[in-house]
Amino acid sequence: MAEQAGVPQGLAGVKHIIAVASGKGGVGKSTTTVNLALAMAADGYKVGVLDADIYGPSQGMMLGFAPDTRPQVRNEKFFIPPVAHGIKTMSMAFLTTQETPMAWRGPMATGALMQILTQTEWDELDYLFIDMPPGTGDIQLTLAQKVPVSGSVVVTTPQDIALLDARRGIEMFNKVNIPVLGVVENMSVHVCSNCGHKEAIFGDEGGQKLSAEYGVDVLGKLPLSLAIREGADAGKPTMVSAPESDAAKTYGEIARKLHALLQSRAEPFAVPTIGMSDD
Template sequence: MLTDAQLQAKVEALIDDNTGQAYGPVWQVLADNNRIHVTLTLGYPTQTQQVALEAKIKAIMADPRELVLDIECQITSHATQGNIAGLKGVKNIIAVASGKGGVGKSTTTVNLALAMAKEGARVGILDADIYGPSQGMLLGFAEGTRPQVREDKFFVPPTAFGVQVMSMAFLTTKDTPVAWRGPMVTGALMQILTQTDWNDLDYLFIDMPPGTGDIQLTLAQKVPVAGSVIVTTPQDIALLDARRGIEMFNKVKIPVLGVVENMSTHICSNCGHHEAIFGDEGGASLANEYNVNVLGKLPLSLAIREQSDAGRPIVVNAPESDTAGIYQSIARKLGATLASQQNEQIAMPTIGMSDD
């Protein structure tokens, strides 16, 4: 049987699939003659990896004793741009953006949020597309759903699948156009963001409208954003606009946590053949250009569209599917990237001493 020190060395050398790096000293190992108790403490949620991680540890230890693995998640509030005050009830705000419409940003947002909740985090979604809100439909809310009001000034966000949601769709009807100029739109965004009674969220995902206009600038100037995700397709025209989105976030000092390449390949529903009809590796080239990660690549799938239109996103409607697994992987990598960036930002300075 291995000693505690030997067991510790083995688990510290394990590679975290979410970062591509060794886990390092985030483990605690306590063993006796019958059992090995291993505790892993991470700054991001990874509940769905419990079984796979147990198998990995057993394989590298090759020890006859019973293995008990506890995964502890300690999600903290991460640094944001400037000195903007934090949002009550929310630890981290993540903006999901695209340079152009039609790339599947809202579908990605809802499935990513649901995947993060499945990993064990407390999650909310703010639908910031004032003109064309879609989260109400994507999450299956009944027409006419309205938030409750607390103390005559706070919206209590409706919930779906355990996720708190606020959208302009809850304040208008589907046939009511929002014919507002820029200042009215940004004012509405700030009102539904700050006057929503968010309840102890680890992550609030903001489903951004396409482009780099008023709402994006208001977000950068007034909202404490911990990071952003860029959604694109491999198509050159989508990449051109996504590049502008990355440049905008760079200018306002909001870190881009990664790129999600949507509609990466078309999967034939009859034979399962994969075909890159929008181009190949466009997301990877964009990520390489800006030194960010490709968080994942999603297929152009009939099932994603059908289940989204029905208000049953694929992460909850087909949790064992390959596509749902991709969303889970993206969620874990996103959380890990945010946690690792924060660790880099708060690194303590080294104090040198001399006789001079």
């Protein structure tokens, strides 16, 4: 990607940008983003996270940054992204306080996001995960049009209303020619911590419905889990707090699927050989 013309200077060393999106809020998109980033880092890749949810940034808390964390600035122009658990991170939360509401209209929010994305010194990264805001508005379209996104991941729950909005997200990426690498079905089943009983609270096989309808892969399913929520709130996501857990293994499997998909798309087409015969 660094060889493409028009790539902003701050992104010149980033090999792949993955947008993690959802049609609606509350489906676990940010939790999925941070754990996939940590899973990639655990496999030895250089990884960054951009918190693109201008109105509700959460990556700072999820990665355990102190509320007063601020990025260093080089040449009065470029932000040096803070690092946690080996992940370079940039978020609007680092430029405001917890009590500061982002009461901005669309163009202001979009301009701020493009500034922190393109004026951050990401240096050499294998993967930059963008935690997208929910919906399909100005910010999503601007990112799609101005940033060389390698692919997208859509996070949903099995609930019909979440699937309805996830469809809109898939349609948006299709219209702007960004490949949808797959769907992550979050909160797919609740496992009782006392008896182990499994119950599909939000419905069943929602990801499979999207897969059949749009021809996208179901990359993995995550349970509705108290431990996942507690780890994110405490600044120690599942990949850090419980790396041997079933959920962490699922995040790792999803990350490896994403890597394989992007590697296969990056491979050059084989040049056909022409043979000669007397026939």
